[in-house]
Amino acid sequence: MNGSPMSEFDLSESSELPPTSITHSSIVLSIAILSVVVIIFLIVLCKLVRCLCFQQNSNNHDQTERISxxxxxxxxxxxxxxxxxxxxxxxxxxxxxxxxxxxxxxxxxxxxxxxxxxxxxxxxxxxxxxxDATITRSSIQINQQTMNEFLNIFFQIILYLGIIAIIAYFIYPLHNNIENYFKNNVVWITGASSGIGRALAKELIRLSPSTRLVLSARREDELHSLVAELPVNPDQCLVLPLDLETHEYGFQSKVDIVLDRFNQIDVLINNAGISQRSLIKETKYAVDTRLISINFLGTITLTKAVLSHFIQRQKGHFVVVTSVAGYAATSLRSSYAASKHALHAFFDALRLEHTKDHIDVTIVCPGFVKTNISINALEGSGQLHNKMDPKTEKGTDPTVCAYDILHGIAARKHEIYVGHLASIVIYLRRLCPQLLYRIFLRTEAS
Known part of the structure; x- marks a missing residue:
């Protein structure tokens, strides 16, 4: 497991934290789609009004001449x-x-x-x-007043949309303030020793200094080095070593340790996991079972251990960092992608079952993030891959990814897409799966 994040495309030492002006790729895409819809609507409205104008003019006999x-x-x-x-x-x-x-x-x-x-x-x-034939006068003369009225309406619509956009721009941060959401909360991050998990801890303390952290991974020494880098009181952080592969013993004892220390858990970020780099025909069964054991079974075992506490409090937020591979599987990642698909299904069901208990569920789907995930990935024999993928090396910085994730968590989003091309791949998978399949084939061939 190696404390690596759940993302298929993610892990490296985080750099300086990004400015707060970073924009969500998903928000940008949504705004673009909305803009296209508005433009199409205005075009259709313009044509409709124009047709109505000519229909009115054809029936306006007061503006006609009689020709015999x-x-x-x-x-x-x-x-x-x-x-x-x-x-x-x-x-x-x-x-x-x-x-x-x-x-x-x-x-x-x-x-x-x-x-x-x-x-x-x-x-x-x-x-x-x-x-006798009835012929109308010049339509330009007849429609001048009508077109002026239409232009007035058109500019009023533009004005109203602008006012709404300005209001939304200032109101949205008030309802999605990271500091207010995480203030004095207890946030448990798994896979916190490196990559996205480490960046999440740093970014969270920067944006919400009062947040109390529970940091888990297999490498305890890396967790202590992370705490030393954080500008917090040592009592504000709890280092809790955790190996998801030992899920058969349960994690209730780990939950009890956190509750004894902080008396509560507000957010559980399931980020730990391991990736794969091997063809199906070359992958041993033991590798398949290990990937499923760590990524899926270990994650849901910890989630179930925390669930009873959330139900008792009638409050809580589960976050699971999966991958774009959870939507669109690619070669060399068969069992990894299967574990991500399973996480999507499990947490979607969890959301449905416990909305009544005021429990939020957020699924994070990173694209390529510049981390060590490919280095720590398993090959078909079970050995570590020990190579950095070119696309992963050029991926999104982990701290940028962490900011987007925290912003989405504070907004209580059901799903968050972060990283290069993540939203595009997911939407293509939903709308044009065959096109995406051909793109994958050409990409792998090249």
Missing amino acids: SVIQSDISTIHWYPQHHRSQIKHSLSCDHINDGNRYTCTTKDGFLSPPLPSYNRCHSNEVNSL
């Missing part, structure tokens, strides 16, 4: 006449009905052919059954 003896035949159809060619129309024998995107042309006996006109410069005569 225009039609010399018994043709009964819908005619579009160009307003600036009224003299030629008076001599026409018939009007050719050419349906080309609602564009119509009129031919006179003198061979004059009026070109198709833009919709705003046509004149409408509907179902002509007599020798």
Whole structure:
């Protein structure tokens, strides 16, 4: 386990903490989608209003001229006449009905052919059954007032949307303040010796100095070095060594130690785990079982041990750091991805069963995060991979990832997507799974 985070793409020494201006990738994507929806809505609204304007003008007989003896035949159809060619129309024998995107042309006996006109410069005569034709005046003149009214409405909509955006910009932080959410809370972080877990501890103390921490991992010496780096009172942190692979013995004793020290647990961040780098045909059964044992069984065993305390308090927040692989499995990570899929299902069910107990559940799905997870990953034989993946090396900084996670936890989000391309991969998996499959094939081939 090695105290590594649950993310498939994550672990290294954290650098300086990021500024508070870091933006959630998920929020950016949501704003982009919302903007597209608003633009489409306004375009449709514009076309609708325009159509209504022309329909109104076609029925406005007060703005018409009477022209006699225009039609010399018994043709009964819908005619579009160009307003600036009224003299030629008076001599026409018939009007050719050419349906080309609602564009119509009129031919006179003198061979004059009026070109198709833009919709705003046509004149409408509907179902002509007599020798008289009703032709509206120039639509530009008729629609000037109507278009002005529409523009006023349009700019009012833009103004209202701007006001709402400004209000949301200032109100959102008030309801999603990390310091207020974690103030004086007891937060238990597993896999805290390195990577995302270590960054979470540092970032949490920076943003909420009053938070009390329980730090767990297998490497106790790394946990003590982390405490030495934190600007906190030593009594504010509890170092609690934990090996998820020993889940068969249960973790109730660990929970009791935390309760004896702090009398409460407010947030449990299940971050510990281990990854994989081996083909299915080359992976031993023992490696499969170890991955499932640590990533899934160990995590849910600790969760169940804390659950009774949350139910008793009628309050609590479970956070599980899984991976994008929990949505979209890739090669060399079969059992790892399976353990992440299992975590998604388990914690979704947990949320449904205990919402009535005021227990929150947040699933974190990191993409590529610059950590040592590939170095500590298991190969098919059970040996450590001991290599840094190129994509992992270029991944998101752990402290940036930690900030996004804490921000999402404070907002009580059901799911948090962090890291490069995480949101895109997950949405493609939901909407276009075959396209994502082809992208994966090409990426691996290259």
